[in-house]
Amino acid sequence: MILVTGATGQFGTSAIDFLLKKGISANTIVALVREEEKAAALKNKGVKVRMGDYDDYASLVDAFTGVEKVLFISGSDIANRLSQHQNTINAAKEAGVQHLIYTSFQRNNETETSPLWLVAQSHIQTEKWLKESGMKYTLLRNNLYMDFLPAFIGENVLETGGIYLPAGQGKVSAVLRSEMAEAAANILTTNGHEGKEYNFSNTEAVSYPEMAQWISEVSGKQINYTSPTAEDYAKTLQNFGVPAEIIGLFSSFAVAQAEGELASVSTDVENLLGRKPTSVKDFLSTMYAIKEK
Template sequence: MILITGATGNYGKATIDFLLKKGISANNISALVRDVTKAADLKAKGINLKIGNYDNYTSLLEAFKNVDKLLLVSGNDIVNRGSQQENAVKAAKEAGIKYIIYTSFERKNESETSPLAFFTKPDIDTENQIKASGMTYTILKNNFYLDSLPTFFGEQVLETGIFLPAGESKSAFALRNDMAEATANILTSEGHGNKEYSFSNTENISLQEIAQNLSEIAGKQVNYVSPSQALYAETLTAASVPAEYVKMFAGFAEAVKQGEFTSENTDLEKILGRKPKSAKEFLKELYTSK
């Protein structure tokens, strides 16, 4: 039995779909959900629904019974996900799960000086807890999702351009769906025990190059401006963006600037068996219809 956490989220749902495409029967796949009403599509596919909450240890123990492989998708509760994921790892160990895959995060700077320390520390802690548990594991160090870039660009990016204090560094952003497909490949094959994989793209691209791609797609100039952190925060605050989002966006931009997402080596192409979708291909698909 394979159990997927975060199953109503994009990564979890995509992984389940790829498992089904690979011929894994629905009755051999379980989905951890907090609210069954949000998982009607999974139920319709015949997926076993397990009710569980990261904050409720007993519910996790019950949900993890008779599970052979667990995909622990990192949580999205920025404040509490460290303790939540610790609960999940402990419950998996106590429930007798033999193999755990964890979707962690690509990074270079693991110290408190990292602009993303508030985000990456729970990942580092969870990785260490998994390794200390004695369970066989695979750690996936996922680069930043290509799919998430439009959130940072804004809905009117083709008109207003890109405004981010990210400098000129290049990053190997990759598509979430490609990572999910590779994750399904790992869940359905052997030889991945006690390994760590980098899920990054095969190319590194700067935001200036992305702006050039958008210019080609739009048939007009799309500019990239890299302001100071202070001006960026001031501009977002004036636009009534909540303070926690200003911090997150600014931290992401600074991480890009410092080269945190640059990658010269990636395992994604090898595990996919093909090249991952490029940023240019993704942007063309997304913005051509706009």
């Protein structure tokens, strides 16, 4: 059996849908969920649903029992993620899971000087635990979800006429979340991935000046890009009432892009999909193209 953690989240749901499309029998797929009421759609597809919580070790052991492969989607509770991930790995080992596929994080700087250290440190430690666990493992080092780019660009970019982000001339090699999930499903259903580390980055990295140009071309509106200091960016968002937690997260990712942390390119997703992943240019063209009335 194949178990998918975080099964009601967007990545988990997409991965299960791709497993079903590949002909994997629904009764051999297990969805790990915390809230049963959110799993109605999965149950309707015939997928087995088991209750489990990253904070509840016993529930994880029960859920993992009889499972061969686990798609371990990293937790979103950054403050408690380390202990949750340790629980998950230890429970999987105790339950006899043979192969664990983990959604990790693309990075270049693995020191505390990284602007993304708060996010990266738990992934780095989780990878270490996996390698020491004795279980078969596969690491998926996810770059930025392309789906998040409009938030960095600005939701009202066509009205404001500008992208305001402290990303400098840095580039990002973003990939659609659904294509990452599809690649993960391909790994779950084929052989030869044990001990592999895949970079889930696109085949090209692009900058925000390039994005501004592409949006200008497809929207018919002039879009300019301004890269303020991180301090000025934070003050501007504060003035608009954006919560400090959100400001910190966006600032960290923007500065990381400026420093080239997310600029690595790779053909791993392309090879796993058997086609080129959606490009940022095509994604933005779809998002911002002039709609015919």
